[in-house]
Amino acid sequence: MFCPKCGKEVADGFNVCPYCGSALGQQQPQYNPYGQPQQAAPVNPVVKNGCATAGLVFGIIGLAAMVAAIAFAYISIYTLSVGLAQFALVLTYISLVTSIVGVILGIVGIIMATVKQKGHLPVAIVGLSLAAVALLLWVVPMPMPA
Numbered sequence: 001m002f003c004p005k006c007g008k009e010v011a012d013g014f015n016v017c018p019y020c021g022s023a024l025g026q027q028q029p030q031y032n033p034y035g036q037p038q039q040a041a042p043v044n045p046v047v048k049n050g051c052a053t054a055g056l057v058f059g060i061i062g063l064a065a066m067v068a069a070i071a072f073a074y075i076s077i078y079t080l081s082v083g084l085a086q087f088a089l090v091l092t093y094i095s096l097v098t099s100i101v102g103v104i105l106g107i108v109g110i111i112m113a114t115v116k117q118k119g120h121l122p123v124a125i126v127g128l129s130l131a132a133v134a135l136l137l138w139v140v141p142m143p144m145p146a
């Protein structure tokens with residue numbers, strides 16, 4: 001559960017928040033004579049972690065651009081399309097830039113989630129992973145026209 005006053009996570013069983021001293025909600029469910037649904041306890045507001053979300057977006061773009069670049073590069077070999085090969089090359093550089101930005105934002109997002117207690121840690125980890133995979137795809141040999 002979370003303290004409704006200071007928002008810190010408190011282990012179940014505490015009647016008083018060990019951080020701020022605020023009395024915590026009742027532990028036993030109350031009999032409700034009116035049959036109305038009891039109000040849910042105030043949820044700890046998740047502090048927005050913009051870096052995590054942005055890192056995920058850049059990670060997705062970076063990975064998608066790299067996968068598309070590899071696909072177009074191989075297609076260009078079979079179709080002997082120089083234009084398609086050049087497009088694939090452009091996509092690899094788009095992927096490189098967005099992936100590096102995604103890695104940086106993902107790392108910052110993870111730091112913010114763990115150190116500054118901001119949310120979206122899984123989002124930051126997924127974004128960092130996608131961007132890292134996009135960078136790892138550079139080991140895939142790219143068939144470039146001679």
Ligand SMILES: [Zn+2]
Nearest residue numbers: 003006017020
């Ligand atoms: Zn508290």
